[in-house]
Amino acid sequence: MFIKQLSIFVENKHGRLEAIIDALGKNGVNISALSIADTTDFGILRLIVDDTEKAKKTLNDIGVIAKVTDVIAVYIDDRTGGLASVLKVVSDGGVSIEYMYAFLGRTEGKALMVLKADDEAKAEKILTENGIKLAAPNEI
Amino acid sequence: MAMWQHEIETMPREELNKLQSERLIWQVKRMYENVELFRRRMDEKGLKPEDIKGVEDLHKLPFSYKQDLRDYYPYGLFAVPMSDIRRVHASSGTTGKQIVVGYTDNDLEAWADCFARMLIATGNDANSFVQVSYGLGLFTGGFGAHDGAVRIGATAIPISAGNTQRQIQTMIDFGATVLCCTPSYAMYLGETIEEMGLKDKLKLKAGIFGAEPWTEEMRAQIEDKLGLKAYDIYGLSEIMGPGVSYECECQAGMHVCEDHFIPEIIDPDTGEVLPEGAQGELVFTTITKEGFPLIRYRTRDICSLNYEVCECGRTHVRMNKPQGRTDDMLIIRGVNVFPSQIEEVLLKVGGGITPNYQIVVDRENNTDTFRVDVEMTEELLSDGVKGIEKVEKQITESLRSTLGIGPKVCLVNPKSITRSEGKAKRVIDNRKLK
Numbered sequence: 001m002f003i004k005q006l007s008i009f010v011e012n013k014h015g016r017l018e019a020i021i022d023a024l025g026k027n028g029v030n031i032s033a034l035s036i037a038d039t040t041d042f043g044i045l046r047l048i049v050d051d052t053e054k055a056k057k058t059l060n061d062i063g064v065i066a067k068v069t070d071v072i073a074v075y076i077d078d079r080t081g082g083l084a085s086v087l088k089v090v091s092d093g094g095v096s097i098e099y100m101y102a103f104l105g106r107t108e109g110k111a112l113m114v115l116k117a118d119d120e121a122k123a124e125k126i127l128t129e130n131g132i133k134l135a136a137p138n139e140i
Numbered sequence: 141m142a143m144w145q146h147e148i149e150t151m152p153r154e155e156l157n158k159l160q161s162e163r164l165i166w167q168v169k170r171m172y173e174n175v176e177l178f179r180r181r182m183d184e185k186g187l188k189p190e191d192i193k194g195v196e197d198l199h200k201l202p203f204s205y206k207q208d209l210r211d212y213y214p215y216g217l218f219a220v221p222m223s224d225i226r227r228v229h230a231s232s233g234t235t236g237k238q239i240v241v242g243y244t245d246n247d248l249e250a251w252a253d254c255f256a257r258m259l260i261a262t263g264n265d266a267n268s269f270v271q272v273s274y275g276l277g278l279f280t281g282g283f284g285a286h287d288g289a290v291r292i293g294a295t296a297i298p299i300s301a302g303n304t305q306r307q308i309q310t311m312i313d314f315g316a317t318v319l320c321c322t323p324s325y326a327m328y329l330g331e332t333i334e335e336m337g338l339k340d341k342l343k344l345k346a347g348i349f350g351a352e353p354w355t356e357e358m359r360a361q362i363e364d365k366l367g368l369k370a371y372d373i374y375g376l377s378e379i380m381g382p383g384v385s386y387e388c389e390c391q392a393g394m395h396v397c398e399d400h401f402i403p404e405i406i407d408p409d410t411g412e413v414l415p416e417g418a419q420g421e422l423v424f425t426t427i428t429k430e431g432f433p434l435i436r437y438r439t440r441d442i443c444s445l446n447y448e449v450c451e452c453g454r455t456h457v458r459m460n461k462p463q464g465r466t467d468d469m470l471i472i473r474g475v476n477v478f479p480s481q482i483e484e485v486l487l488k489v490g491g492g493i494t495p496n497y498q499i500v501v502d503r504e505n506n507t508d509t510f511r512v513d514v515e516m517t518e519e520l521l522s523d524g525v526k527g528i529e530k531v532e533k534q535i536t537e538s539l540r541s542t543l544g545i546g547p548k549v550c551l552v553n554p555k556s557i558t559r560s561e562g563k564a565k566r567v568i569d570n571r572k573l574k
Contacts, residue, residue, distance in 0.1 A: 009516045011553045037525045063555040069523040122257035
């Protein structure tokens with residue numbers, strides 16, 4: 001089960017991030033999760049939002065490029081070693097992680113981890129086979 | 141004053157015109173016989189070689205263009221069998237493809253003579269040590285200077301371009317008395333030498349700087365930092381290489397080696413020859429060149445000509461420093477760059493779509509900076525940093541291999557490049573060179 005993530009190109013200029021987040025807010029887009037990867041010249045803002053299509057259109061309207069990619073959101077027990085047990089499954093299954101970021105979901109006692117693997121289909125398969133619960137789009 | 145070929149360099153105008161006429165007639169005849177493109181253009185104009193009776197008929201002849209070199213790449217415009225071509229050189233053309241020029245033994249002799257004239261005119265002789273810091277390779281700069289140095293019996297130091305520390309070490313240890321390189325590199329060498337506190341170890345007396353635009357202000361700075369007298373040289377591979385024209389000790393314009401090249405100034409729009417002293421596009425006809433001759437070649441450089449006899453005694457016409465271009469060619473760190481080359485590379489990288497782009501050229505610490513801003517497109521975007529950096533690197537590397545000079549590539553927001561009348565301005569040149 002995949003969820004949609006928006007990857008947004010952010011030029012490294014003062015006020016760019018604010019402009020993007022502000023436009024989304026004004027157009028009624030709710031952000032559930034966020035991470036930023038930065039380099040010297042630019043950043044990539046990754047968002048999980050409630051309405052991906054609307055968010056993408058809003059951004060295009062203000063001249064910002066966004067791309068939709070599929071990622072996996074994994075439920076993780078909110079306890080010591082919770083994340084480690086999930087990563088072990090992934091790594092034992094021969095899948096590598098390109099990036100990931102965590103956020104708090106709506107389920108008590110669980111955290112959510114957004115995960116982008118080099119092989120998304122395989123990652124989904126091995127996680128499910130090992131009884132690890134993946135979040136559905138409507139659960140985020 | 142010292143001259144390399146006194147008789148030719150001081151030849152009275154009337155005699156010079158006679159010599160040029162003889163050589164022009166010879167050249168037109170042999171090119172008509174040996175160069176298909178030239179013959180066709182003559183035929184189209186209804187001209188026969190015998191219609192050209194001297195320099196007064198030069199204006200009747202058809203123009204030739206840089207595009208011709210591309211269309212007939214690599215050897216299609218050579219006027220002798222390849223067995224008579226002793227060397228080829230190349231430079232960047234208007235698009236990805238480079239242009240190729242070829243020289244016979246006589247052509248190389250003539251070229252060495254032209255450069256030798258400049259070396260002598262700038263106070264050099266057999267006791268000089270000529271450090272050639274132009275690139276020795278397909279670029280004409282290095283070999284032109286080298287052959288000139290050898291011709292006057294001086295000691296050539298063919299170090300080629302790059303490696304500043306080694307340049308300075310060599311200059312000092314080998315006792316270089318004259319330096320040949322681009323003015324911006326001379327400035328950089330000067331600054332480095334100043335920082336290292338080595339100026340008093342230098343033996344330099346003269347510098348021969350060309351292949352890119354420079355200012356009088358830069359000249360003064362280079363002279364101060366390197367403790368030499370800086371001279372301007374002009375040339376282009378299509379015509380020969382460095383030494384087509386050069387400054388003498390009077391530094392009042394650059395003498396065109398008129399026994400080999402006839403310059404004209406034309407109106408770039410109408411092609412009409414302009415009156416003496418007017419500013420316009422510089423056109424050259426090579427009247428002795430055997431291997432790769434050109435008739436009325438459009439240089440796209442804008443300048444004017446002064447036919448007054450120079451104080452040095454040389455009669456050869458003087459051109460002033462080119463004041464600009466009639467096309468969009470940029471000269472960045474001595475390398476010719478056309479926006480169309482960049483467009484072609486981006487088209488390939490963008491998967492058939494050319495992303496909007498802008499070239500930004502500036503000069504920091506007297507060295508050209510070269511940046512290409514490319515507007516981000518959805519095709520170029522990926523969700524990982526690595527992916528985008530890969531695109532950036534791919535663009536940089538493709539540009540470097542096409543242009544021979546690597547720009548800094550910056551991916552920018554879409555529509556962030558300013559457009560005027562809907563069209564993006566392709567080139568921002570912030571260098572002040574007037």
